[in-house]
Amino acid sequence: MRNAFANTLIEMAERDPRVALLMAEVGFSVVEPFEKKFPDRFYNTGIAEQSLILTAAGMAIAGMRPVAYSMSCFLPSRAFEQIKVSVCYQDAPVTIVGIGAGMSYGEMGPTHHATEESALMRALPNMTVIFPSDAGELAEALRWAINSDHPAYVSFRKAPSPKLPEHGFDAMRAVPYRSGKDGAILAVGMSVAEALAAADALAAKGFGLSVWGLHTVKPLDEEAVLAACETENIFVLDEHQGWAGTAGDIASLILESGKRVRRFRDISIRGGFAGKVARYPELIEQFGLDATSVAENIASAFEGK
Amino acid sequence: MQIGESEVRACAELAGNIRRDVLRMTYEKKAGFIGTSFSCAEILAVLFRSFLELDARDPDSEKNDVFILSKGHGASALYAALANIGAFGRERLFEEFNEAGYNMGVHPKRGALPGVPASTGSLGQGLGLACGVALADKIAKRGRRVFVLLGDGECNEGSVWESFMLANRYGLGKLTAIIDRNRLQSYGHDCEVLDMGDMGSKIKSFGWNVIAVDGHDCGRLIDAYSSAIGHGGGPTAIVANTIKGKGVSAFEDKVLWHYKWPEDEHMAIATSELG
Numbered sequence: 159m160r161n162a163f164a165n166t167l168i169e170m171a172e173r174d175p176r177v178a179l180l181m182a183e184v185g186f187s188v189v190e191p192f193e194k195k196f197p198d199r200f201y202n203t204g205i206a207e208q209s210l211i212l213t214a215a216g217m218a219i220a221g222m223r224p225v226a227y228s229m230s231c232f233l234p235s236r237a238f239e240q241i242k243v244s245v246c247y248q249d250a251p252v253t254i255v256g257i258g259a260g261m262s263y264g265e266m267g268p269t270h271h272a273t274e275e276s277a278l279m280r281a282l283p284n285m286t287v288i289f290p291s292d293a294g295e296l297a298e299a300l301r302w303a304i305n306s307d308h309p310a311y312v313s314f315r316k317a318p319s320p321k322l323p324e325h326g327f328d329a330m331r332a333v334p335y336r337s338g339k340d341g342a343i344l345a346v347g348m349s350v351a352e353a354l355a356a357a358d359a360l361a362a363k364g365f366g367l368s369v370w371g372l373h374t375v376k377p378l379d380e381e382a383v384l385a386a387c388e389t390e391n392i393f394v395l396d397e398h399q400g401w402a403g404t405a406g407d408i409a410s411l412i413l414e415s416g417k418r419v420r421r422f423r424d425i426s427i428r429g430g431f432a433g434k435v436a437r438y439p440e441l442i443e444q445f446g447l448d449a450t451s452v453a454e455n456i457a458s459a460f461e462g463k
Numbered sequence: 464m465q466i467g468e469s470e471v472r473a474c475a476e477l478a479g480n481i482r483r484d485v486l487r488m489t490y491e492k493k494a495g496f497i498g499t500s501f502s503c504a505e506i507l508a509v510l511f512r513s514f515l516e517l518d519a520r521d522p523d524s525e526k527n528d529v530f531i532l533s534k535g536h537g538a539s540a541l542y543a544a545l546a547n548i549g550a551f552g553r554e555r556l557f558e559e560f561n562e563a564g565y566n567m568g569v570h571p572k573r574g575a576l577p578g579v580p581a582s583t584g585s586l587g588q589g590l591g592l593a594c595g596v597a598l599a600d601k602i603a604k605r606g607r608r609v610f611v612l613l614g615d616g617e618c619n620e621g622s623v624w625e626s627f628m629l630a631n632r633y634g635l636g637k638l639t640a641i642i643d644r645n646r647l648q649s650y651g652h653d654c655e656v657l658d659m660g661d662m663g664s665k666i667k668s669f670g671w672n673v674i675a676v677d678g679h680d681c682g683r684l685i686d687a688y689s690s691a692i693g694h695g696g697g698p699t700a701i702v703a704n705t706i707k708g709k710g711v712s713a714f715e716d717k718v719l720w721h722y723k724w725p726e727d728e729h730m731a732i733a734t735s736e737l738g
Contacts, residue, residue, distance in 0.1 A: 178602065198602055201633065209591055209625035216595015219573065219580060221525070222602070224595075240622070243585045244592055248573045 159314045160188045160257065162293035166300045167225060171196050177304060178217060181227040182210040184257065189227070207233050211240040211254070218250035223304050230256030230272035230313045231263065234279050245309045246282045253303040256313035259289055259348055260397030261427075261445070263316050264438035268431035272313065276346075277402035279311040280376045286310045287376040288329065289347025293319035295373050298327035313347075317438065320351035322371075329374055332382035338366030341391030341421070341456065344383065346372045346404055349395040352442070355449030356395075360456055367393075367456070375404045383408055387417040393425060393456050397447055400426035421459050425452060466685050470513060474681040477547055478508035482710045482737050484543035484556055489724040494561035494569050498708040498720040500540035502645040502678070503612060506703050507544040509684040510610060510641075514692065519549035522578035528607045529596050531581045533589020534614035534643065535570040542567060542576065550578040587620025589613065590640055594626050597635040597698075608692065612641045616648035619657050624669070630698040631670030638698040639691045642666075643678065645707035649721050666700045678703025711736050 168191060171177040178199040179192050193200040203210040207228055214224040226233070233256050234241065245252045256275065263270035279287045288303070288310065290296035296314050303310035325333050332344070335354060338361075345353035350371040357367040368389055370382055375396075386392060392412070394405035405424035412419060427445050442448045446455060481504045489495040510530065511517070517527045522545070532541045542560065546553040559565035566575035570584025580596075583589050593611035600607060617623060630638055642662060646653040653659050667673040672694045676687040684703070691699035707721070708714030711733045725733055 201598070203629055204625075204632075206625040206628070208587075208622035209594075209629050212588055212591020212622065212626060213595040213598060213629060216592040216597075217599040218595070219592065220529075220596040220599035220603075222599045239585060240588060240591070243582065244588050248582045 159293050159296055159317065159319050162296045162319065163255065163300065163314070164188050164192060166297040168192055168195060170301065170304050171199060174223060174304070176221065176223040178222055178224045179227060180210055180214050180224055182207050182233070184228050207237040208240050211237040211252070212244055214252045215240070215244035215248060215250045218252045219248060223251055223253070225253045225255055225304065227255045227257070229270070230258040230275050231270045234272070234275045234311065238278055242282055246284045249284045249308055251307050252309050253300065254309070254311045255300070256311070258316040259313040260315065261432065261441045262348065262438055264441060265435055271432065273397070273399045273427050275313055276375060276396070276398040276404060280404070280407070281402070284308055285376065286329070286374065288312045288374045290314050290373050291320070291347050291350040291371050292322045295327055299329065299373065302329040315348045322350060322354070330377065330379065332379040333371035333373070334382070335369040335371055338368045339389060340365045340367060340460070341393060342368035342370060342386035342389045343393045343395055343456070344370045344372055344386060344408060346375055346396040346398070349397050349447060352447060352449045352452060353395050356452035356456065359449060359453035363457060365457065365460060372404065375407070378407055378411060380411055383411055384415055384417060387412055387419055390419050391421040391459070392419050393423045393459070395447065395452060396426040397442065398426060400424050400428045423455065423459055425455055466513060471682045471685065474505070474509045474512050474685070477512050478504040478681065479737060480547050481508060481540055481543040484546070484553070485539045486725060486733055486737060488539050488543070488556055488560045490730060491557060492561040493724050495539035495724065496536040496721060497724060498647070498714060498717070499534060499537045499614065499643070501710050501714065502705040502707045503537055503540055503643045504710065505679050505681050505684055506612060506641055506643060506705070507540055509681050509688060511544045511548050513685060514688045515610060516607070517548070517550070517578065522550040523580070526607065529580055529593070529609045531589045531593050531609070531611045532571055532583055533611050534586065534617050535583030535589070537612070538569060538571045541571060541579070545576065545578045551576060586614070586617040587622040590623050590626040593638055593640070594630050594635060597630070597638040598633060600637060601635065608637045608639065610639050610641065612643060615642055615644045615646065615653060615659055615662060616656070618642065618659060618662065627666060627669040627671065634696070635698045636694070636696060639688070639701065640698065641701045641703055643705055644702050645705045647707040647716055647718065647721070649718070651718060663702045666702070670697060672696060672699040673702060674699065675702045675704065678705035679709055
């Protein structure tokens with residue numbers, strides 16, 4: 159994923175002299191080619207996320223298209239008010255990029271997990287929030303965000319890109335991966351691969367599940383959500399806190415539309431910080447977000463458990 | 464730069480106009496922060512009259528110098544300064560300030576009025592924004608200057624010091640920060656809060672060129688701005704020693720007048736003291 163990030167930024171900077179990369183002391187062994195190629199458009203603000211965001215916002219109001227890069231666990235929370243006021247209130251075209259979406263920093267522990275990033279960033283007016291599912295979507299999301307005249311938050315996993323089926327990218331549209339009659343899994347960004355594996359396991363049990371990939375969680379693709387309701391069973395998969403989560407947005411949308419669903423399950427992180435040392439795959443298993451747990455969860459819903 | 468006595472007098476007169484307009488705005492509209500606005504009247508008057516290259520007929524042109532009011536609660540003084548140099552009609556101050564349905568808020572909003580490039584009011588953000596503008600100018604090789612006015616209480620915020628470091632690291636020589644050093648915050652005097660002490664030394668230790676000045680002496684302020692602009696190296700900070708509420712004895716150096724707006728009983732004395 160990180161290489162897709164670095165390569166896309168180089169491509170955008172070649173095309174557009176307004177593009178600059180600012181980072182807060184992250185990106186070792188990834189961003190150097192950008193620095194080498196564009197030394198006058200590469201800035202390390204030091205371990206200072208507030209300054210990173212303010213400087214980027216200032217560059218944006220002076221006509222540039224800065225990308226502010228740091229870790230997902232630090233940037234939205236440490237610099238939240240700077241993002242709220244100097245980026246979003248001013249509607250400054252800053253692309254904020256986080257590495258380490260959800261729990262993907264694994265054994266680095268809860269200080270390095272970013273399960274609150276979605277709630278924080280979705281709460282801000284003028285902000286578009288994107289969790290790319292794979293390297294291709296990351297590249298497309300960056301192109302879209304840098305070209306947009308408004309703020310965007312793009313956060314990706316600290317992990318190799320999963321191999322997903324070929325698909326197009328439209329920032330405002332969910333990705334329909336497969337269609338089934340019994341229910342629909344709406345999977346946020348990094349959970350798409352698990353959702354597809356869970357749908358395979360459920361198919362083997364005789365349940366046909368649609369799978370939609372939601373790279374963009376704000377704004378929601380309302381049309382896709384309402385289309386998914388035709389199956390009458392909605393399962394939202396999201397590697398973020400369920401409090402103020404995307405599943406809540408989806409539930410509100412469905413209720414307000416007057417659509418009826420029989421089953422709705424919010425499969426996200428509820429509760430505390432990770433406990434004992436655990437690697438990323440073990441963590442998503444602990445929190446019930448791996449393919450096996452998701453398949454069991456959905457099967458139990460159909461079986462009325 | 465050689466600036467004569469007449470310019471010093473004109474700056475002092477503009478500072479007086481700013482105070483008189485702020486007094487009327489805060490009295491009539493029952494809003495705004497009079498103490499902080501009065502303490503920066505000369506700082507703004509000298510900057511706007513003698514140094515800020517701003518085409519009043521086209522205040523938002525990219526060719527203009529940039530001024531950011533980081534201490535956004537001093538907005539009434541900013542609006543008065545802009546109106547008095549002709550960026551917009553002065554009568555608007557008394558119609559629109561804090562009036563529902565208008566854009567002249569208690570805190571400035573980016574683009575809401577001619578000559579207001581940034582939304583401020585949350586302390587500790589304006590210096591970083593100014594750094595970003597100065598950096599973008601450096602990349603684009605634009606020659607304009609960037610000025611930012613901070614409160615000394617605002618410098619309690621850690622983000623300010625992050626930006627001091629950045630400006631020095633990237634040699635932002637077109638950037639001038641003015642610190643309105645009135646030593647009075649919103650709950651008490653600086654020495655009772657965090658005691659910022661010798662702010663000049665602190666900022667100097669961050670690699671900046673520092674000038675300390677009496678922030679109510681227009682002649683000295685003219686010298687300070689000249690020296691900042693003439694400085695060949697990195698960024699300059701002007702520590703302007705001021706009195707919060709300066710100009711009306713009853714308002715001076717009193718926490719109450721951080722918040723309060725004048726009532727009828729204050730107007731006679733305030734008007735007479737401001738002349």
